[in-house]
Amino acid sequence: MSDTDDIKAMRQELTRITGEVKQTAEKALKQSEDTGKVTEEVKASADKLLVEQKALQGKLEKLEERQLEIEQNGADRRERSKPAQTLGQAIVDHDALKAFRDAGAKGSCRIEVNNVITSAGNSGGGLIQSDRETQIVSLRRRQPRIRSLVNVGSTGSNLVEYAKQTLRENNAGVVGENTLKPESNYAWGKADAPVRFIAHWVPISRATLEDAAALQTELDSELRYGLDIAEDEELLNGDGTGEHLDGLRANETAYAAPFAIDNETPIDTLRLALLQLELNDYAGDGFILNPTEWARIELTKDNNGQYVFANVLQLAGPTLWGRSVVSTTAMDAGDFQVGEYGVAATIYDRMDAEVLFSTEDRDNFVKNMITARAEKRLAFAVKRPAALVGGAFPLAQ
Structure with missing residues (x-):
């Protein structure tokens, strides 16, 4: 179903609900005059109809706005799709030239097209400006990955020195009381990492x-x-x-x-x-x-x-x-x-x-x-x- 059909159906439904709202209002008025109060059933019916009426009106307005936008966009596209009229085309399509041809093309014919503005360079073309994209398109960049794997610290010098263990002889073991304990041996050396440019x-x-x-x-x-x-x-x-x-x-x-x-x-x-x-x-x-x-x-x-x-x-x-x-x-x-x-x-x-x-x-x-x-x-x-x-x-x- 097209938007036009939907709009038509919604308008019909809105007319029906509006009629029911009117009937319910008249019924409530009569009850008020007869008994001095309105029954809960009539109140509930009136509230339901008013909610439906408001919702339907909202949907109808949105649908009508969308249809209007589609129609305007279509008109704009048709207008933009028309080829730019050159000076020659303006002469060929001129009513004076058509009348001259219909009369047998005898004698002379004066055609004025001084006000025709076209996209030609000597007409309106010089006023047309191309769009300029401000973002620079760079070559694809590789993602650096190695730094994220290791620890990162800082230094205030041109050389980082650190102690590095070079030997571990672990002779720890079970021994008896009053016996000589085994000796272990460890050693450390100095290492460094120079700062590079x-x-x-x-x-x-x-x-x-x-x-x-x-x-x-x-x-x-x-x-x-x-x-x-x-x-x-x-x-x-x-x-x-x-x-x-x-x-x-x-x-x-x-x-x-x-x-x-x-x-x-x-x-x-x-x-x-x-x-x-x-x-x-x-x-x-x-x-x-x-x-x-x-x-x-x-x-x-x-x-x-x-x-x-x-x-x-x-x-x-x-x-x-x-x-x-x-x-x-x-x-x-x-x-x-x-x-x-x-x-x-x-x-x-x-x-x-x-x-x-x-x-x-x-x-x-x-x-x-x-x-x-x-x-x-x-x-x-x-x-x-x-x-x-x-x-x-x-x-x-």
Whole structure:
């Protein structure tokens, strides 16, 4: 049923209810005159009819408003769909030209179209302005993931020193009374983590920065993102040489399966790596995988074609063996790492990301250029390398 039919039916129903309301009011008036009061039945009937009347009036008004809006939108669309009339079309459609043709097109015909405004460039076209979207469309950004795995602290120096236990000989045991007790042996050494810079810069003209109001904010965001991605790579893959951070992979214990199993799968490998940690008294709390390897694991099926552990309709999150999975392209394809990251390493922030704009760089002043520089400072200490196990999947292709 169309809106028009609904409106018609509602109006008829409203007329009927209004009539009943009138009859009930007359009945109540007569009872009041005859007996001095109105029965509860008449009161209830009147209240019910008034409620129905009010509700129906509300529905009818909304439906009429919607129909009016539809009609107006349709009229607007029809008007907008009309092609812009050029000067030639205005002449062809002119009544004077039609009369001239009907009269045999003899003699001359004067047609005035001076007031015709069209979308042509020499008419009204110059007044038409295109819409301008103010939001800048940036390239897709990768989400930094490694910082969220480890502990984060701060430092006010350029070097973080800490004590690290290097020896534990625990000889505690049961002894008899009045006998010599066994001696244990412990040792600690000093370790340190130097604060490193992560930085980059980009030149930009002063005029561009001043004329594009949103560019400075966008540039600031891009430079900070660059720092975060460089940090993400260093935390995982820094080799500790030169000015590089001493990252997680450079300190991991090589994967060595505690026991062999037939047809070892990537899922098996990760469980055996967890066992390797557990045998060293560490309980792994997460995996770091390349997205390709994580997809390979999620797509693992049994002999019946059923997914081994993933429910594609109700996937709660990236977890395996009860531990979270961090899927990132910072990890090389075919490799993995498992660790108890909460105790394995600590970031010490020395300076949060800072973005500065300056004209005092080389010949910037005479060229009206600005240098935008972003940098941050931090130290990274992998305090318990034994809490990290990593390697390559035996069956990675």
